[in-house]
Amino acid sequence: MMLEYDPGMIAIYSPTMIPIYLCGIVAIYAVIRVVMEKNTLRKLVFLSVMNFAITGLVVLTIPDIMALFAGLAYFIGSNLEANAIASTYVGGEYSK
Amino acid sequence: MNEFYILVVSLIIIIGVIYVYISRSPFDKLIGLAIMLGGAIPFIALNGYLDVALLVAVIMPLTTIFILQATGRKTDDS
Numbered sequence: 001m002m003l004e005y006d007p008g009m010i011a012i013y014s015p016t017m018i019p020i021y022l023c024g025i026v027a028i029y030a031v032i033r034v035v036m037e038k039n040t041l042r043k044l045v046f047l048s049v050m051n052f053a054i055t056g057l058v059v060l061t062i063p064d065i066m067a068l069f070a071g072l073a074y075f076i077g078s079n080l081e082a083n084a085i086a087s088t089y090v091g092g093e094y095s096k
Numbered sequence: 097m098n099e100f101y102i103l104v105v106s107l108i109i110i111i112g113v114i115y116v117y118i119s120r121s122p123f124d125k126l127i128g129l130a131i132m133l134g135g136a137i138p139f140i141a142l143n144g145y146l147d148v149a150l151l152v153a154v155i156m157p158l159t160t161i162f163i164l165q166a167t168g169r170k171t172d173d174s
Binding site: 020021024027028031032034035040043044047050051054057058061062064066067069070073074077078080081082084085088089 | 100101104105107108111112115121123124126127130131133134135137138141142146147149150153154156157160161164167
């Protein structure tokens with residue numbers, strides 16, 4: 001697979017790879033918890049955890065200043081999305 | 097390094113799509129769409145299209161909010 005940012009990538013067994021491995025493991029764990037959970041509001045908590053981890057993956061992997069803005073936009077948008085789903089699910093007097 | 101990254105992100109996408117397919121409640125389907133988007137954004141960003149990733153990350157929550165106006169809160173099982 002041909003990737004554009006290959007020269008900036010880091011070796012596999014390097015101490016600077018530890019945050020990326022941690023973010024990936026946290027993302028997989030949060031996704032598995034979202035799928036296995038019964039309560040919908042508890043699912044949204046772990047969805048926010050997954051959003052943190054994905055933002056960390058995007059920002060830590062790509063050595064470019066534009067990746068910071070992409071991560072910023074994704075973090076704000078996904079948190080807005082999760083909170084919109086939660087507030088519609090709880091349902092104040094607006095949705096009645 | 098790329099192998100770990102691609103494995104994690106594609107696992108997230110596949111789990112999200114299967115969860116959208118098998119879940120019954122519309123809120124659970126929207127949560128699965130959010131999982132699928134979270135897997136798709138790093139693939140767009142890894143190939144260098146960072147402006148496309150920024151625009152997708154802004155527009156996709158807006159569509160979710162518009163869909164939420166259509167799906168009211170059902171009090172039975174959702």
